[in-house]
Amino acid sequence: MISTYTGGSPDDVTFDMKVVLAPEKITDEVTLPRFRKA
């Protein structure tokens, strides 16, 4: 899936980096599936 990184600098992202789901509530109806470093 495609998503965006949260919880750090975008420059932290690397190939094969282990990540975990980081749900981000946007509205009462919508929570986006973002990711952060594991």
Next chain:
Amino acid sequence: MSGNLRGDVAVIGIGLSPVGKVPGRSPLWLAADAAKKALADAGIGKREIDGVLSSHAFASPFHRFSVAFSEYFGIEPTFSNTLQVSGATAATMFNIGAAAIHGGLAKVVLVVAADSLLTGLTPELALRSLTESRDQQYEMPFGIPVANTFAMTAHRHMKEFGTTPKQLAEVAVTQRRHASRTAGAQQTTPITVDDVLNSGMVTTPYHKLDCSLISDGGAAFVLVSAEHAKALGIEAPVYILGGGECYSHEHIFLMPSLTATGAVESSRRAYAMAGYGPTDMDVAGIYDCFTGTVIMMLEDLGFCPKGEGGRFVADGHMTYGGKNTLEHPWRAVVLRPFRNAGVAVSFSRSDRAIARRMRRAAGRESRARAGPQSRCRLRHQRHHDPGDEEYAMISPEDAARKPLPAPDADTASFWRGLREGRLLLQHCADCGHVQYYQQAICRACGSESLVHRPASGRGIVHSFSVVHRAPGPAFKADVPYACSWSNWKKGRG
């Protein structure tokens, strides 16, 4: 009628409107200008046209651009269609036009495409338009520009094969050199590798000069049967010997491989029909929306082995007098004559369907946020000089809002799961296939027996790109931000 198009149809005329910045000219004008030139080149009149194929136009989002063009041009074709397969539209129109003639649906097919993305839309709306072509549920909410999806493929190519930013830049430098030899090209000033690398990052690894321009322009060509061309006394018709298409995915996250394109299969089919192969080619015109795409296409079209496209370009084989790796002398590998005018030349981003989607999405957002009164903002709005006939498809106010997913029957469970902190995948009860994204049927077996089960919530970054230029005003405050293509593990653990 044979089962093969080889040599049955010929191009007898081509026309090109002014391209680049053409203010005050609508897509219909640009299309008509190109069509007039194509007919003059063919030596026939407009009354002889009985078939018209066109692409869509962002800036003139007619539901049936081919019909709108015909009306504007003063003809009444008995075969007409408006096509949209993005960057493949131009090549596909060759196939469809040839098939129509081959099958007796038309005798003289005018293929025409035009748009005015540069002056017909504001830069913000043009960018937003391209972004709106992504999936409303699974891509748009993340602010993923079109360039970003292509960038992730190039980035993965760099990871797997050692392709470098300098090699990517060499593509832009070569194409600019080719453009400088072409009258009317949008950009002709020579550039260097350093110019590309210093042109400002758009989305890693792509700099500004790695990306296609946004352009105004129109192009047209005339197709007839080989017999018809002969009867018309055309001295040097260009026969269509082979064509092929392949569509492997719509969403980038379902791309079978980030470093291989559908050109592997489409070229195999085209070569087979023509009876020729890559070593027989003297000239190639390759889709050049981004520099990395060219490198992958050179590989997938068979001009060099997989993974060697970067070196192939850097060693000078992609230009006049170059050689391919099989020691065949190139006369030229001419990419688009209008370097970085991919949109203008291929008109691949012209899309009525996108326009509809934009309005639909904007409508949902506005109604959700501001109530029914906001619908008035969805009218097409004039935003250029008085007299300009171009219209934006959404208002600047709507363009400034981040797009949000609008859960439907297919996706409601997915979004409900996220509200509960779970990433749900669909599991087919009949064949065991596991799929993302959510839909009503199993993509493997067609079963409707699908159950949602939480993924582990753990994944691996397969590729990524850091966005430095936002896809419109809604995401400007967020840059730079990293988008990734990640593999997520099934089940718990």
